[in-house]
Amino acid sequence: MSKARLVITAVIVEHRSVSEVSRTYGVHRSWIYRLLARYRAEGEKAFQPRSRRPRTSPAATPESTVKTITGIRQQLVASGVDAGPDTIVWHLAHHHNITISAATVARILTKEHLVAPAPKKRPKSSYVRFQADMPNETWQSDFTHYRLTDGTDTEIITWLDDHSRYALHISAHPHITGPIAQTTFLHTAENHGYPASVLTDNGLVYTTRFAGRGHGRNGLETELARHSITQKNSRPNHPTTCGKVERFQQTMKAWLTRQPHQPDTITELQTLLNTFATIYNHHRPHRSLPHRATPATIYNARPKATPTTTTNDRHYRVLNDKVDKHGKLTLRVNGTMHHIGMGIENARTPVLKLVDDLHLRVINAATGELLKELTIDTTRNYQPLGGL
Template sequence: MSKAKLIITAVVVEGRSQADVARSYGVSKGWVSKLVARYREQGEAAFEPQSRRPATSPTAIDAATVELIVRLRKQLSGQGLDAGPDTIAWHLRHHHGKTVSRATISRYLTRAGLVTPEPKKRPRSSYIRFQAELPNETWQADFTHYRLADGTDTEILTWLDDHSRYALHVTAWPRITGPIVRDTFRHAVAAHGVPASTLTDNGMVFTTRLAGGRGGRNAFEHELRRLHVTQKNSTPNHPTTCGKVERFQQTMKKWLAAQATQPTSVCDLQALLETFVELYNHRRPHRSLPHRATPAAVYNNRPKALPADSRDGDTHTRVRHDRVDRTGVVTLRVGGRLHHIGIGRTHARTHVILLVDDLHVRIVAATTGELLRELIIDPTRDYQPQYTKKPPNP
């Protein structure tokens, strides 16, 4: 028997006062009065537990937004792209001007039957992650097998920047060889500069270090030595060392599989790869990057690392993340003194990266890589105005 039924019975059947019943059962007189009124209105139904759901939900999102969430989920999934709550939230904010929390999106996807329950996963915080501090500090490379629509086997070679996940060079070949690795590396260098180091597995097209010294260095190793690039290789039987490029390959293959027309030649495959790389680098938010920026934005908003014996004094000495305050200002400490730098109220609450080389400062938007301001700090002033007043005419 429920407590509500006991209380109602004590008042209605026994004829006890509501105050007496309230004291006996340790409840408020108001609740006893409410139960009795409900019994007189509903009869026996008053004994059943009542729903605690609020009559209204003022914070609930509108039906049009719910429909948009479902549509984005289906569109992204159909294109072979990530369609999780974080990605949908990014598209809502950047393309539709709507801000919806990850939890809310997840809840509505579950209600729509678009989420498949999975076993509890290992928490992300338990993973040990390694990431280069600067673009071009480390390039990862790997190749993967791909079968064309007519059954022909091909291989896809990828060069990926470790810091930004930027796809530097992705090409399809009937078969990957040592000279192909060297030549594609040269093309990537011509487009993006010489990296400080490379990271690959121990395949013979990348290194001969496990070949017992037979045959000397391969073509790729000679090229790295010529350019003074440090060569790094994963420990045997530890494929996760090159996990970023392997994760890129998974995303790439998922996207390829979702295309309506499957490639029948290496040329067709290469055309699809170029479309995917453009989408991946410039239009697809990346879950592993700060503020879910695109790889291109992260790759382009920091100075590039150089081979160790080629570094010069032109590199930035500090990289600092901050957020523009509501008045359009960011702060920077130089020589033990805090300086306030005007950015403009237009950029209030924008996440920014400050690239500091002595007194020279560049401030870029963390998400887009847009240069918001470039200045030389005046050490004698606290506030660094956005505009300098012109001297009066004589």
């Protein structure tokens, strides 16, 4: 039994005075009078616990601001871009002249059932972050799959500036090959200048260094060496090394899937990618950048880095091979296979191929006799029959 019921019973049923009840139960007389008034007005409801919440809350977020926050959230989700508290705070400050904390926005989103409570994540302070100090200091690249409405699989390649997260190049292709990686790099360099370094995974379209002996440089590696650009590759099973470009691809694909018209062709997909690049680079605030700036703002705010060293970087190889039954050898140069006639008299002969960039010497592995010497013509797959 509650003390309120005891007090009321003592006064109403036992007809004891308010002063006596006050002394007996150690309560103030004013409280007893309020309780009696409430009992006479409400009956048994007077004994139910009352909320201690104040009738007014001057520090509460205005309802108009709550509606603005939920409206921004719905618009961002519908457009397929980041719709977290930090991004909403940026839109409130820049488009509505409202200053509010991200924590308050998060509480409002939770209260309005616009976000689902998530388990506590690993704290950001536990991550070791790397970021280039200047634009064009490091470019990251990767490609991802995207399926058209008819089920056709396509691949999208991206070149991203590490310092600013600026999307330098995005293009869709039926399949990403080594020549496409090289061509897109050159196209990006023509528009934005050559970087000091590039960072990619160890896929064959980017590097052949991990493919075993016998693989020459591919086209991209040759181009990087020619311009003295440092090539960096992530270790196998360490995708977080290229985390910026992979997170970019997640954002890009989330935006694509939320578009009202899904692409039927690669041309339509490329049109959507161009639109996304404009939104991402120039209009969408990036929460990993200072003051939630756009990538374009950060990319254009500082001088661009350039390749800093000039080296006479030649490609030397010693390869074991055997002339085929038709009297021919092959040699991969800049990612392209070239065919070299050795003569039917040398068919099935074990040889050593001594490669100095484009200069090739073919030696009989058993006798040391020089069988052929020539300079590879990279414009021809089948080399002319001249030479030694």
